[in-house]
Each structure stands twice: as C-alpha cells, then as structure tokens.
Amino acid sequence: MNVGILGGGQLAQMMAQAGAKLDMSFMFLCPDPQACAAPFGQHLCAPFEDEEAKRQLAEWADVATYEFENIPAEHVASLEQQIDLHPSSQALAVARDRLKEKRCFRALGIPTAEFMPVDTLDDLKEAIAVVGLPAILKTRTMGYDGKGQAVLRRPEDLPDAWTQVGEVPCIVESMVEFTRELSIIATRSRTGELAFYPLSENHHREGILRLSLSRQGHPQQSTAQSLIQRLLNELDYVGVLALELFQVGDEFYANEMAPRVHNTGHWTIEGACTSQFENHLRAISGMPLGATDAPVQAAMVNLIGLLQDETTIREFPGATPHFYGKTERPGRKVGHINLVDNGDGLEAFNERLAGLLQLAGENALAELLEPAK
Amino acid sequence: MNVGILGGGQLAQMMAQAGAKLDMSFMFLCPDPQACAAPFGQHLCAPFEDEEAKRQLAEWADVATYEFENIPAEHVASLEQQIDLHPSSQALAVARDRLKEKRCFRALGIPTAEFMPVDTLDDLKEAIAVVGLPAILKTRTMGYDGKGQAVLRRPEDLPDAWTQVGEVPCIVESMVEFTRELSIIATRSRTGELAFYPLSENHHREGILRLSLSRQGHPQQSTAQSLIQRLLNELDYVGVLALELFQVGDEFYANEMAPRVHNTGHWTIEGACTSQFENHLRAISGMPLGATDAPVQAAMVNLIGLLQDETTIREFPGATPHFYGKTERPGRKVGHINLVDNGDGLEAFNERLAGLLQLAGENALAELLEPAK
Numbered sequence: 064m065n066v067g068i069l070g071g072g073q074l075a076q077m078m079a080q081a082g083a084k085l086d087m088s089f090m091f092l093c094p095d096p097q098a099c100a101a102p103f104g105q106h107l108c109a110p111f112e113d114e115e116a117k118r119q120l121a122e123w124a125d126v127a128t129y130e131f132e133n134i135p136a137e138h139v140a141s142l143e144q145q146i147d148l149h150p151s152s153q154a155l156a157v158a159r160d161r162l163k164e165k166r167c168f169r170a171l172g173i174p175t176a177e178f179m180p181v182d183t184l185d186d187l188k189e190a191i192a193v194v195g196l197p198a199i200l201k202t203r204t205m206g207y208d209g210k211g212q213a214v215l216r217r218p219e220d221l222p223d224a225w226t227q228v229g230e231v232p233c234i235v236e237s238m239v240e241f242t243r244e245l246s247i248i249a250t251r252s253r254t255g256e257l258a259f260y261p262l263s264e265n266h267h268r269e270g271i272l273r274l275s276l277s278r279q280g281h282p283q284q285s286t287a288q289s290l291i292q293r294l295l296n297e298l299d300y301v302g303v304l305a306l307e308l309f310q311v312g313d314e315f316y317a318n319e320m321a322p323r324v325h326n327t328g329h330w331t332i333e334g335a336c337t338s339q340f341e342n343h344l345r346a347i348s349g350m351p352l353g354a355t356d357a358p359v360q361a362a363m364v365n366l367i368g369l370l371q372d373e374t375t376i377r378e379f380p381g382a383t384p385h386f387y388g389k390t391e392r393p394g395r396k397v398g399h400i401n402l403v404d405n406g407d408g409l410e411a412f413n414e415r416l417a418g419l420l421q422l423a424g425e426n427a428l429a430e431l432l433e434p435a436k
Numbered sequence: 437m438n439v440g441i442l443g444g445g446q447l448a449q450m451m452a453q454a455g456a457k458l459d460m461s462f463m464f465l466c467p468d469p470q471a472c473a474a475p476f477g478q479h480l481c482a483p484f485e486d487e488e489a490k491r492q493l494a495e496w497a498d499v500a501t502y503e504f505e506n507i508p509a510e511h512v513a514s515l516e517q518q519i520d521l522h523p524s525s526q527a528l529a530v531a532r533d534r535l536k537e538k539r540c541f542r543a544l545g546i547p548t549a550e551f552m553p554v555d556t557l558d559d560l561k562e563a564i565a566v567v568g569l570p571a572i573l574k575t576r577t578m579g580y581d582g583k584g585q586a587v588l589r590r591p592e593d594l595p596d597a598w599t600q601v602g603e604v605p606c607i608v609e610s611m612v613e614f615t616r617e618l619s620i621i622a623t624r625s626r627t628g629e630l631a632f633y634p635l636s637e638n639h640h641r642e643g644i645l646r647l648s649l650s651r652q653g654h655p656q657q658s659t660a661q662s663l664i665q666r667l668l669n670e671l672d673y674v675g676v677l678a679l680e681l682f683q684v685g686d687e688f689y690a691n692e693m694a695p696r697v698h699n700t701g702h703w704t705i706e707g708a709c710t711s712q713f714e715n716h717l718r719a720i721s722g723m724p725l726g727a728t729d730a731p732v733q734a735a736m737v738n739l740i741g742l743l744q745d746e747t748t749i750r751e752f753p754g755a756t757p758h759f760y761g762k763t764e765r766p767g768r769k770v771g772h773i774n775l776v777d778n779g780d781g782l783e784a785f786n787e788r789l790a791g792l793l794q795l796a797g798e799n800a801l802a803e804l805l806e807p808a809k
Contacts, residue, residue, distance in 0.1 A: 385457075
C-alpha cells in the first residue's frame with residue numbers, strides 16, 4: 064500500500080519506519096529540502112499549496128495523511144477531493160483553531176479553563192474581566208512548543224502581550240493551577256473501532272516537552288477515555304488523536320487536541336504492543352487496530368538541540384535511542400530516547416531514568432522527578 | 437547501525453522491516469538474484485563461499501547474522517573472523533547437525549527420543565534394533581520442511597529409506613507419539629539477558645508448517661523455558677533460538693533447534709510487544725531486549741504456494757497479511773497471515789481463524805482445529 068504524507072519531519076519518518084512491516088511505501092510532500100523523513104520514501108519537495116505536487120501525491124498514493132496541524136485546512140481539503148485522506152480536513156479545521164477546538168470541547172461537555180475569543184486589545188481587556196488573572200493569551204492557529212503564547216499576570220501586561228502574539232485572532236484562557244499535565248492518545252479506525260493508550264504524564268521546560276511517562280492503571284484512565292471518545296465520534300475521526308489534559312485533584316481540564324501522532328506518545332514505540340505510528344497507519348488504511356497494551360513502565364526523554372553519544376545510549380540498560388537525522392540547533396527536537404522497565408523494578412527504573420535525564424541535560428528534572436507511581 | 441545478513445529470504449526481509457525503527461541499514465549476501473529481502477537493503481548477489489563478497493559485507497557492516505542454518509559452519513566462520521557475528525559459528529555447527537544437536541540435548545539433560553547415528557545401511561539395521569519401530573531416518577544436515585527424512589514402519593522399509601535420504605550420514609530416531617507439537621522461542625543478548633516468548637502450538641501438513649498458535653499460560657511454560665535456557669547458556673548464544681518440542685502428556689521431548697528467527701514465531705510480529713525479528717536485532721547489536729509479553733491470543737497461518745487476495749485479508753477482522761514478494765510455486769512459503777484476538781473473545785477468534793484457514797486452503801485444519809485453550 065502506498066501512503067502519502069503532508070510533511071516530512073520526524074513524525075512522518077517514524078510512521079514510515081512503522082509501516083515497513085506492513086508492506087507500505089511512503090511519499091512525503093514537504094517544502095524542506097532537508098526533510099528528515101526523505102530517506103524512508105520518496106520526497107516531493109514543494110510547498111503544501113502546490114496543486115501539481117498534490118495531484119502527483121494523490122495519483123501515487125492509496126491513502127493520505129498529515130503529520131502536523133499547522134497546514135491551512137483548505138490546502139488539505141484540495142488533496143482530500145482527490146484521495147482518501149485521514150484525519151478529515153473537517154477534523155483538522157477544528158483542531159488547528161484554538162477557538163473552534165475549545166467550543167467543540169464545551170459542546171461535548173468536556174471541561175476546559177474559562178476562555179474568551181480575542182480579536183482586539185479592547186476584546187482582551189473585556190475578556191480578562193471575565194476569565195480573571197493570571198491568564199494565557201494564545202494565537203488561535205499556528206502555535207506549537209509554547210510559541211504564539213503570552214502569560215498575563217497583571218492588568219498592565221496586556222498591551223505588551225497583545226504585541227507579542229502579533230495582534231492576530233487569539234483566545235485568552237484562565238490559567239489552570241494543575242497538579243499534573245497528562246495526555247491521552249487514542250485511535251479510531253475507518254470502521255469505528257477504538258483503541259486507547261494508557262495516559263502519559265508530561266513534563267515541559269521552556270514550553271517544550273522534555274519527558275513523558277506512561278501511567279498504566281491511572282485511577283482516571285476511564286474518565287480520560289470517555290473524554291477523547293466523545294471527540295473521536297463527534298468528528299467521525301480516523302487515525303490517532305491526542306488530547307492534552309490538566310489534572311486538578313481528581314478532575315481533568317482539556318487543554319488542546321492534536322489531530323496526529325503526538326510527541327507524548329513516542330514511548331509507545333518500545334513501551335506498547337503497537338506504537339501510535341503503526342496504529343495511525345492501520346486506522347487510515349482500513350486495517351484492524353493493534354493492541355495498545357503497555358505491560359511495563361515506559362518513559363520518553365526528548366533530545367532538544369543536542370544529540371548524545373549513540374553508543375552510550377545503545378548500551379544504556381532498557382533504553383532505545385531514536386535519532387531523527389536532523390542537524391543540531393537550539394530548541395530543536397533532534398531525537399528522543401525511550402526507556403522501559405527491564406524487569407529490575409520501579410526503583411531501578413527511576414534511577415536509570417534520572418541518569419538518562421542528566422545525559423539529556425535535564426538535571427533539574429532528574430532531581431525533581433517524583434518516583435513513578 | 438549496519439547489519440549484514442547471510443541470506444536474503446523472507447526471514448532476512450522481516451528482520452530488515454523490524455530494523456527500520458532501530459535506525460538500522462541492511463546488506464544481504466544471497467546467491468538468489470530474486471532474493472525477496474533485496475528491496476529492503478543492499479543485495480550482494482554471490483555464493484556464501486565467495487570470500488571477496490564476505491570481505492565486502494564485513495567492511496560495510498557493524499554486525500552480521502544469518503537467516504538459515506544450512507550454510508556450512510566454515511563459511512560462516514571465515515566471516516566471523518572479520519566481524520562480530522551472532523549466533524556464533526560454534527552454535528551453528530551444533531544446530532545444523534542433527535547428531536551433534538541431539539548429543540548436546542542429552543548432555544544437558546534435555547529429554548529426546550531414542551536416537552542412533554547411521555553412516556551405512558548396516559548401521560541402520562543395528563540402530564533399529566535399539567530404537568525400535570516406527571522410527572524416522574533423517575540426514576544429519578541440510579534437512580528442512582520434511583526434506584531429507586524417511587519414515588520407517590516395517591523392517592523391509594530400511595533399504596528404500598536409506599536410498600531415499602541419499603545414503604549420507606544420518607541419525608535414526610524412535611518415533612514419538614506426541615499429543616501436541618510446540619516450540620519455544622527465546623533470545624539471549626550479548627550481556628546474557630534472556631527473554632522468552634509464550635509457547636507456540638504448531639500444526640504441519642506434508643512436512644510444512646501450516647498454523648502456529650500462541651499458548652500464553654501453558655502449564656509447562658516454565659519447563660520449556662528451563663530447557664531452552666540450558667542451550668542458550670551452554671552455547672554462549674546471542675540472538676533468537678527456537679526449540680521444537682513434542683509434548684507427551686505433561687512431558688517434553690526436544691525435536692530440534694533452529695539458531696535463528698523461526699516460522700513458528702512469526703505471530704510475534706503482531707502478537708507480542710516486541711517481535712522475534714526485533715529482539716534478534718537487539719540481541720546481536722548489543723541493545724537491551726524488548727518485552728516478549730503477548731497480551732492476547734495470536735495465530736499465524738502460512739500461505740503455501742498461493743497468495744490470497746490482499747484486500748480481502750486487509751479487511752479481515754484482526755488479521756495482518758505479510759506477503760514476501762515471492763513468486764507463487766507449489767510448496768513455497770510465499771507469505772503468512774497473523775491473526776490476533778481483537779477483543780471479541782476466544783470463540784469469535786476461533787471462528788475467524790477457521791475462516792482464514794479456509795482462505796489459505798487449509799480446510800481440513802479449519803475443521804479439525806480444537807478450540808484454543
């Protein structure tokens with residue numbers, strides 16, 4: 064089966080790696096000449112709005128998907144008219160716009176922070192009167208890794224924040240004092256079959272994900288599943304969907320969703336029976352979904368900016384390196400390391416995880432990390 | 437990491453598919469110009485005794501392995517002098533010779549059928565006096581899929597059988613009246629780490645494997661593990677080893693071992709957290725082993741001689757097709773289909789398995805199959 068992907072970064076690369084055993088071939092439409100997925104398939108080096116390139120992709124591929132949501136939905140829709148494409152441009156249109164997304168959450172009874180749309184500085188002032196301070200101003204589209212966001216603590220922060228986000232359509236949200244950041248990743252197939260991964264617990268620094276831990280047996284697993292299930296069914300969704308959640312006591316507030324494979328699910332490559340990448344391919348290509356069981360504790364440490372010595376990591380007990388073949392650059396995701404409990408027990412796992420975090424330059428996280436529960 | 441493989445058939449192909457996500461590249465030394473693994477790496481089309489080709493493989497690769505045991509150990513040994521190679525030529529020398537293999541079993545206290553070496557027709561007559569009838573005459577080397585074997589039921593069968601096997605060095609074994617054929621597949625890493633898969637139950641027809649079923653929770657799992665563990669440690673083995681067992685009541689008799697990934701372990705691709713192919717690569721390349729847990733019932737149906745319609749199988753609930761890209765030929769393994777319990781329960785699984793077996797032309801097996809326990 065031939066799979067066309069809009070995008071050619073590490074998510075596309077890991078899909079192609081997962082697709083090898085399913086006898087799938089890949090073509091990437093990606094404007095970056097250095098697209099790191101390119102060695103794993105054919106690379107159409109063109110912008111996403113290039114209709115001729117999309118025609119070529121549609122002609123070659125049996126099914127198409129995308130690896131990130133910062134593509135205007137109309138560029139995806141024009142491809143969708145030519146080929147089976149999942150998740151649909153309609154799902155994308157909701158997921159890529161923070162206002163539509165939050166309204167969708169609300170309509171489905173999924174709890175969120177207070178939020179208000181903001182199109183002008185005056186809107187912002189009025190909105191703050193409703194949502195209170197502290198709050199976060201976020202661009203409706205194109206945000207990732209903390210970009211396009213500004214924190215509002217005092218009324219005098221508003222004008223600078225409005226300038227900082229570029230005076231584009233935004234939403235402002237009350238800041239949730241959360242106990243923990245979690246995410247749930249699920250897959251829905253063409254026939255409506257559903258599969259849920261165990262919750263991930265996520266740790267960010269400077270707006271960038273640094274660490275995810277699998278949280279098998281979390282007491283609110285079924286609550287999280289029920290929330291994402293509403294979205295999957297409402298959007299008639301096909302593929303992998305990620306939903307970021309703030310845990311406050313025993314409750315969840317939905318932060319955002321991503322209509323694609325997600326960084327907080329990278330641990331599933333070694334930590335679950337079927338990775339999120341394989342299940343995304345299974346879903347979009349009409350195959351039965353694979354088991355999402357995760358029998359042992361797993362974690363993922365992102366490599367940001369700098370790669371580490373491959374041999375050291377290869378020999379690190381329980382660790383599997385995933386290097387994306389990208390050049391090192393500050394703040395760039397150049398790889399990740401997955402760690403699984405290799406039977407030594409949780410204490411030894413946490414010690415090894417602390418060692419890996421130090422290796423990745425995350426000393427503060429290594430020290431602060433609570434023992435996995 | 438660059439991996440060199442002696443052989444370029446479906447086992448090499450499935451290793452390469454599993455190695456994609458571990459960032460491994462592959463080179464296959466294989467005399468067959470149609471080697472089905474070739475699209476997944478570089479193909480050195482040369483005989484195994486070609487020293488120049490082996491030099492080239494050793495220069496390119498970081499580690500080497502082989503996909504079948506019918507290579508004279510000395511051809512493997514000459515490569516082993518140039519590169520890390522696993523399993524060792526010493527392990528291969530034992531595993532490829534039925535006499536050395538059975539003597540090794542006996543030395544380690546692993547039960548086997550009665551056996552005697554046979555170098556002449558007179559030897560055979562004398563041996564039968566010891567092992568009794570019925571018995572099986574097998575060539576010491578080069579046998580597979582029932583080739584190089586003759587069944588002895590009456591004393592007058594001996595001369596024809598001796599002619600049939602080619603009058604080469606053999607062993608003769610008393611025939612075991614077994615309840616069930618099983619196999620255990622295990623991996624040992626460079627550091628001595630061990631991982632065992634659940635037992636497989638295997639069904640043959642015309643000497644060729646047709647069906648394997650995972651047997652999680654088999655009451656003799658730990659017995660089987662202890663038998664193969666003795667072999668792994670005795671041979672200082674690195675990689676995947678398969679041990680075929682006859683179950684007689686509550687006891688096991690070892691039939692033979694294969695120093696490689698094994699057809700009876702193909703269900704692990706979708707049925708276990710880490711496939712035998714991935715674990716073989718992890719073991720030989722010095723990586724930690726992956727989890728061998730198999731959370732749900734799985735089965736594998738071989739496609740012998742004829743491929744089936746890919747779309748039908750892709751849409752078959754719980755099934756994943758693996759086609760090797762080989763041309764159809766009677767008796768040839770051209771692919772296999774893995775089936776997993778997709779949550780419908782065991783009865784539905786068995787119904788679907790019967791359907792797949794009919795699809796694969798195994799009607800008798802579909803009818804006779806006992807419900808999975």
